[in-house]
Amino acid sequence: MTEWTIESAPHEENSLRKSRIRTERLSQALKQIVPTSGDDLFHIQRFIENLKIINKRGELISLIMNRSQEEVFHKLMECREKQVPARFICCKSRQLGISTLIEAFIFALVTRYPYRFGLVVANSIEGGQTIFSMAQRFCGTLDLERATGSAATNSRRIEYPAPHYSKMQIDTAANRNLGRGATFHYVHASEVAFWERPEEPILAINQSVPRHWDTLIFWESTANGVGNLFHRTWIAAERGESDMEPIFLSWKEFPEYSLPAVPGEPLELTPEEEDYSNRYSLNLEQLKWAIYTKKNQCHNSWDKFHQEYPIAARLAFVFTGMPWFDQDVLEDLLEATARPPSHRGYLKFRENSADPEFVEFDKGPLELWKLPEQYLTYSLGMDVGEGVGADYTVIQVVCNESAEVVARYRSNRVRAEAAGVDAFLLGSFYNFGLLGIERNGPGLATLTACERGLADFPQITGYPNLYYHTYTDRKIPEETRRLGWITNKTTKEAMLSRLAQTIESRGLIIYCRSTLLEMQGLVWDPEKKCFRQSYKAPDSKLTHDDEIMALAIANEMRTHNWENRFIAGILPKGGEF
Structure with a gap:
């Protein structure tokens, strides 16, 4: 093998030496x-x-x-x-x-x-x-x-x-x-x-x-x-x-968050303190610290204590605000009940018929957890959005007998008139359940489509089980001739209060995760005396409460069963639902 040698000029030797120094410095x-x-x-x-x-x-x-x-x-x-x-x-x-x-x-x-x-x-x-x-x-x-x-x-x-x-x-x-x-x-x-x-x-x-x-x-x-x-x-x-x-x-994991306690020392606990201790398995020293800190550093407020010293992550997020709904119940529903829908798609009219037909489509606006059953009755609540690209139009469907929220329609790609067609189809699909549509703003166009039909859909001859506004502030509720649910400051607070009571008593079974998360985010601002939504869906740039409002209206429809014109008249075999 030939060995090549090069005689370098003095300046080349100097450059080579500097290069070696740089290489050694880089290596170090x-x-x-x-x-x-x-x-x-x-x-x-x-x-x-x-x-x-x-x-x-x-x-x-x-x-x-x-x-x-x-x-x-x-x-x-x-x-x-x-x-x-x-x-x-x-x-x-x-x-x-x-x-x-x-x-x-x-x-x-x-x-x-x-x-x-x-x-x-x-x-x-x-x-x-x-x-x-x-x-x-x-x-x-x-x-x-x-x-x-x-x-x-x-x-x-x-x-x-x-x-x-x-x-x-x-x-x-x-x-x-x-x-x-x-x-x-x-x-x-x-x-x-x-x-x-x-x-x-x-x-x-x-x-x-x-x-x-x-x-x-x-x-x-x-x-x-x-x-x-x-x-x-x-x-x-x-x-x-x-x-x-x-x-x-969690504060529970750190020894410094405890106060000395004598074995057998009696502590007079409120029901909330006892529930907190049992739920998170606190020892006497930890419980004593929690009670002391709540009273002396958190204005004796569990909400403030959970915000500053959460024992579980869900408490930290939920309790920063004044939640409107019972957070423990919502958390239980999220953990044990929430699940993906069994079907997703949309409804259309059968050919040459006014009967609805469900079509599976993975990007459809309609999610079903349970299909309609012949002998069951349903209540539907509808919050109508402004139209394409604006607020969402949402319909919630509740089974009156099982108290399950069995279906949810949600879209911001449909105009109010077309949403009326979808509401007609969904109500028909669920045994012509009592349908309450918010009449405020664009809701009037939706109500008109449901009541009188549209030229493009001759199958719609009028939905037979629409809700009529009722005076509820009278000794005997009185139905008026005005179609739809009217939402104002008074009725909004009242229906959300009734929905909160229903949730607290575990009177609804909700499968939809986004509905539960939206409910977790609804807080009451005591200074401005108004509701504020802090939850923002991952696919949205804005906050919304459409699912809550639709569910609240559906919950109101459940209490108006005496107005339901399609109560099942024939019981299944055995005489029980």
Whole structure:
């Protein structure tokens, strides 16, 4: 084999020597960037526990992890051991030190490894400065000059000079240029549930963090109602429908949340306290702490206590507000009863007939949990939307005998007149059940279609079992000649109150998950004295209460059975339904 030699000029030798030096320096840097997994946990934990924090007593102490911090830290390190991207969403109680830990973790990584960029995103400038001051304190109380050079710090960033080049910075969710043109390896998103418009900054964060094992996106927040991005992402993470891993930190798991109690010490408990203790298997010390904290730190309000110190994630989300419906009942229905429909599609007229025919279609507006039965009666409630692309038109169908919500129609792609045809078909399909249609606004066009028919549908000669408005504020209810259900401030509060009572007494069996979630999100604003919806469906940009209103009207129809013109006259064999 021929060996080739080249005699280099002096300037070429100098360039080659510089190239070797650069290669060696890059090799050393790569060794630092990709640490050996065996001792990474030990070194990072030791680094973090040498950092200084100010405790609740105003003392400067070392950051020795508490139980909640240890739990989160080991999840973070598990991702590094497995070399997978770390993506977490953490729903927490207050004062567990999670923000402190994430700040320390990101600070440790950008300090230990070169060419690393960390970002902290807060809800507000003040909140961001409070969080970032921890990182500045870490930097000011740790001797870093020998390892990384003296860091340049200001109110928004900590930046290390060459050859380290790592930095950590703070920003707010309101910054429209957040993450634009930048790459970050570690992102701490603080109090995401309180971001005003979280979709845009979260999208920017996701684009700025590469899909590499040495990266982190960590959302942490206390809950702030249901239906917002934080709640939707949490639900998706719990179901395994997201790359985010959920972390919930219940106060029950931490020893510091207890008060000393003498064995056999009597406690006079209210029914709510006794139910809470039994439901979550609290010991005497934990129960004593919960009662004390509720009374002295949460205005003696279970709602406030569940918001600030949730023992289960569902309590954290549900109780941020004044829920209108019984949340325990709704949660039981979601866990034990809610299920996908057995059929989905639409109804059409049979050829040369006025009889309805069901057509299976996976994108149809009609979902059926139970098909109609010959000897059963049904009540239908209809909330009519504005039309194509606007609010949804919803029809709920309730079986009077079994109290099951057996069908739901929902569409925002149909005009009011055409919705009348669908209502006629659905009512006919369910044994001509008593059909209550909200007459407000576009509902008049729907009522007209049901009562008189449309030129394009000669099969419709008038629905024979329409609801007529009834005066309910009189000693004896009196039916009027006005078709449809009238919704105003008085009737809305009254029918929603009756629906709430029905739910509380477990008088309805609801299979539809979206209806239950919408009901979970309905809260009463005592200051403005109005209802407010906090749940937003994943496929919607707005909040809606159409399913609730349709169900409330259907529930009213159940109480008007004396008006039902199609009560079954023949009993099945055996004489019982």
